[in-house]
Amino acid sequence: MDDHRDDVGAGRDGRPARPARLKDVAELAGVSLKTVTNVVHERRHVKAETRARVKAAIAELGYTPSLVGRQLQSGRSNIVALAVPRIDEPYLGALAHAMIMAGERHGYTVFTDETGRSDDHELRAAAGYPGNSIDGVIYSPLAVDPRRLADMSRFTPMVLLGEHLSEGAADYVAIDNEQSAKDVVQHLADGGRRRIAYVGSNPARSSSVGQLRFQGFRAAVNDLDLETRDDWLLRCDRYTRETGAAMAEQLLPQIGEIDALVCASDLLAIGAIRTFIAHHVRVPDDVAVIGWDNIVDGRYLSPSLSSVATDLDLLADRTFEALISRIQGNRDPAAVYTVPHELIIRESSRPPTG
Amino acid sequence: MDDHRDDVGAGRDGRPARPARLKDVAELAGVSLKTVTNVVHERRHVKAETRARVKAAIAELGYTPSLVGRQLQSGRSNIVALAVPRIDEPYLGALAHAMIMAGERHGYTVFTDETGRSDDHELRAAAGYPGNSIDGVIYSPLAVDPRRLADMSRFTPMVLLGEHLSEGAADYVAIDNEQSAKDVVQHLADGGRRRIAYVGSNPARSSSVGQLRFQGFRAAVNDLDLETRDDWLLRCDRYTRETGAAMAEQLLPQIGEIDALVCASDLLAIGAIRTFIAHHVRVPDDVAVIGWDNIVDGRYLSPSLSSVATDLDLLADRTFEALISRIQGNRDPAAVYTVPHELIIRESSRPPTG
DNA sequence: GTTAGAATTTCTAACGTTAGAAGTGATGCT
């Protein structure tokens, strides 16, 4: 009788005017709050008859537990944030999709956030979204200083993707980038390619995937006695189609010398192929092109794009295993989890005809 | 002295062992809770000296208000859900990006959810994510029965995108689909195309964008005295690359008769072009192809893809305006908001050379 | 020096959930 709000489930169309609370259920069923939670959580020590009555009341009121109340009480939200630079990049979209599915398997809701708008957003993600009661962060950093990140992440369960931070700031999940680059070069050599260019290195960021892949590339080129030259190695920060197109522009004078181009991402490769075709450079006959990420668009390109594929579902599962372990208090030193990769050969890197 | 937790900001490395609460700030500053909130909310009636002391305490403890606490108290979360079938579809990724940016402009956090996994997920979105304290839903439905949706959405602020529900279940924001199709046909006619096929109609779902666009298509074909035939009109549910490829397969026998293909989405168009090229059908010389959505990939395709572009930023802003008005209690009948579209002409629909 | 009124601050209940502690009966054993 101390409740002034009396219109639960009383809409004249039979729908509640406001969501029912635990208290409403308790009153309708004529039991205490605790008994209702006991029923909701399927606990013992509730008489069958009481249980039935409570369940009926729950059904009648259409009661759904308020996650906010729970969260406040438990300190846990079962929400993790996936922080990526831009959600409209194909690879990151596919990653988000895989993470959402994996989150579901592991009992977590994945809240995808974009950090690419500003450094502030990146730092906010790195700090674990203070105030938002995020249980953990899956983070694909772009520009944040690794040192700073290591500092901030100490108190936020976090798993890193994409860029490798040598300081071991947090758990890291990725393919073996160097080895995948070696596989790429081996494949090109198998197809008779000898003089290979590379787009996407960046010595200034030695831990970037582009640089890791470049190291594998260079090692394989040496091991297999292939040729590369400094002016065939183009560095860039952003792995976009635009950049790829611009880089290919720079390579046009070398066409005829080079017979293959390795791009640190499919987007770079797509941009490069676009430029090549526009200048009547034939792919793969004049130049083989290959990238990383196996984005769907590559399959529908003409020529279709060869690429290094990550098993995203596996990557997402590993990520959640690591993250959940951290959420549950694991304080071991940061670990690196490697997931397998696979070379998907399509038209763009087939051996030249004739 | 009734607080048993005494390790706020007491980590021996100078970082808090747990997040600071309002109460911690109040104690450190030697004032009451209300005074601290008054400072946090920049309210009057706080002495300058007190304000300074509180601010110092906030800074020292690194206090950030708990959004959960706020949400419980206010019933508002300032979070809206964007429910799309799949986040890894290029158009939906671009839409999500635009919505996240617009949300920021309007003071909302956008939580992107995928509903494509099951009907349950769609219904959950339609019901406003019960228990999650979502303030509103931006919803791009795929399969939910409009009738049911109308029923559920009555109590959840909601804006619909994509599919048009004639029942007026909720506010709807989109381009003028019929007019855009007429513009497409006009453009093809201007380029000398006369016999035009269409992929993406679906009479079973008369309110689907594919069907709306088809209606505009047919009207324009009649008005401009162009030709189309029943076996040039292919219906489909899913606007994917795969479907587009399959539909184009069906059209191969008609090549030579038709000189243009209108696809209800860019993905369909991309799939179709892939099939055409694989079968040495020249685009645009043999067949012009054009789609909707202006996804970035279309620009890098060869031939680059002509498309109907929506101004996504404008669409997102309109969406938020409508949604916020609903959140604030607007009970007017559901409205339709139309945003402008633009025809982006690229290579795939250029007039045949020679 | 009083006092009305304003300025500033504190007190307290509430948001919806949870779970430990405490309470009530009923049963079975001696």
Next chain:
DNA sequence: AGCATCACTTCTAACGTTAGAAATTCTAAC
């Protein structure tokens, strides 16, 4: 009959925030 044990249920404080009401202090005018 007395008592411990068990099944079941209720009571209550707590999570972090907010804001109306109440209390206190200050200011200025008489």
